Amino acid sequence: METIRHVPVLTNEIINILSLSDDLKLVVDATVGLGGHAYALLSTFPDIKLLGLDQDETALEIAYERLKPFGERVLLVKSNFRFIDDVVKNHFRSVAVDAILFDLGVSSLQIDDEERGFSFNKPGPIDMRMDREAKVTAFDIINNYCIKDLSDIFYKYGEERYSRQIAKAIVRYREQKGLIASTAELVEIIRRALPAKIQRQMGKHPARRVFQALRIVVNDELGALESGLKNSLGCLRSGGHLIVISYHSLEDRIVKHSFKDWEKEGIGKIFSKKPILPKREEIEGNPRSRSAKLRVLIKS
Ligand SMILES: C[S@@+](CC[C@H](N)C(=O)[O-])C[C@H]1O[C@@H](n2cnc3c(N)ncnc32)[C@H](O)[C@@H]1O
The missing domain is CATH 3.40.50.150 (Vaccinia Virus protein VP39)
Structure with missing residues (x-):
């Protein structure tokens, strides 16, 4: 191995x-x-x-x-x-x-394997389960939660200030283009939801807090x-x-x-x-x- x-x-x-x-x-x-x-x-x-x-x-x-x-x-x-x-x-x-x-x-x-979907730096499926026998993945959350529920988890578990803008952008994307399948697609939606000035102010990667929130919820x-x-x-x-x-x-x-x-x-x-x-x-x-x-x- x-x-x-x-x-x-x-x-x-x-x-x-x-x-x-x-x-x-x-x-x-x-x-x-x-x-x-x-x-x-x-x-x-x-x-x-x-x-x-x-x-x-x-x-x-x-x-x-x-x-x-x-x-x-x-x-x-x-x-x-x-x-x-x-x-x-x-x-x-x-x-x-x-x-x-x-x-x-x-x-x-877990972070380095793009197939596990934990990393905002690697394209892969939006999964994030530590226990691969668990039923709910981050894909299920991203593609099924309403704006309020997405916004609440980004705020509560990611301490993301722009939670509502990001949640709105995710739901709008789903309505226009269908399911969000990959981490790269999700990162791009988050980037587009946030003005460049805000992204610069954030210092770290703009998707970091959303990914943290999803991981916390998926694995409780x-x-x-x-x-x-x-x-x-x-x-x-x-x-x-x-x-x-x-x-x-x-x-x-x-x-x-x-x-x-x-x-x-x-x-x-x-x-x-x-x-x-x-x-x-x-x-x-x-x-x-x-x-x-x-x-x-x-x-x-
Ligand atoms: C930071 S790593 C531990 C690394 C380890 N101390 C080492 O030196 O290799 C955290 C590990 O905890 C596991 N883990 C996280 N939450 C868990 C839980 N609720 N029950 C069991 N394992 C869990 C993860 O799957 C991961 O393998």
């Missing part, structure tokens, strides 16, 4: 935090992806067993090959992490693990995150570490507020008030890490 690189983010910081753990035996990587973090953890901590989850079958196949040298210390399961507690119960005899890691968002495997990313964090509490031992890396403000807000509420309720203690950010050298070597924020809760 072709080697696909996905440089894991904030790995040293995660290892340093877990090194403080008194008894690290069972670790869950809730987003094992291409196995980058898992590889680093299994190499650094020779006594651990790791349960890796991902909803993307292709990612799991790659992780499986990469983590083969660790033999029976690794178990990989295709599952949405919202069911993390059930997966732990079914696969580890113990129901209380020592650490759980969430590295949210998409992997380079925020709903899965809320459930996944909550259900993690049910399978983490007292003193265990819940470690989350987020990449945009909507995700980070959920992590930050959940942790704050749980600290108030005496369920856990926040490891550091401010999120841990990648150092300049890491960002230079891996631009994807630029927006990463690491937060940790230690269960009481």
Whole structure:
């Protein structure tokens, strides 16, 4: 299988935090992806067993090959992490693990493959499902939602200021030309909907926020995150570490507020008030890490 690189983010910081753990035996990587973090953890901590989850079958196949040298210390399961507690119960005899890691968002495997439709830089079908067995694709949303619903999701999940102009342009295009089939077509509609001056002011790619919104809705990313964090509490031992890396403000807000509420309720203690950010050298070597924020809760 072709080697696909996905440089894991904030790995040293995660290892340093877990090194403080008194008894690290069972670790869950809730987003094992291409196995980058898992590889680093299994190499650094020779006594651990790791349960890796991902909803993307292709990612799991790659992780499986990469983590083969660790033999029976690794178990990989295709599952949405919202069911993390059930997966732990079914696969580890113990129901209380020592650490759980969430590295949210998409992997380079998903972004770089134009057939998956995640990238506004690559022409492909408008798909965006992380779990290819899921029923709803971004194509269904783009071609069926009304102006109000499109505008609402672009605003809510993409924080897109020009959500209504873009939604109107999409529906107008559908009425005149029929179905919108490719990411390139969608990007072009967004470009045409926004005056050149506004596009210049946006700084980043004009389709970035719409693509983020679609991805979040197709995969119910925020709903899965809320459930996944909550259900993690049910399978983490007292003193265990819940470690989350987020990449945009909507995700980070959920992590930050959940942790704050749980600290108030005496369920856990926040490891550091401010999120841990990648150092300049890491960002230079891996631009994807630029927006990463690491937060940790230690269960009481
Ligand atoms: C940023 S990548 C993880 C990369 C991984 N840490 C590594 O080092 O290779 C995020 C992964 O999480 C998976 N994912 C996202 N949301 C998920 C969910 N709700 N349930 C299970 N997997 C999910 C994606 O399919 C993707 O493979």
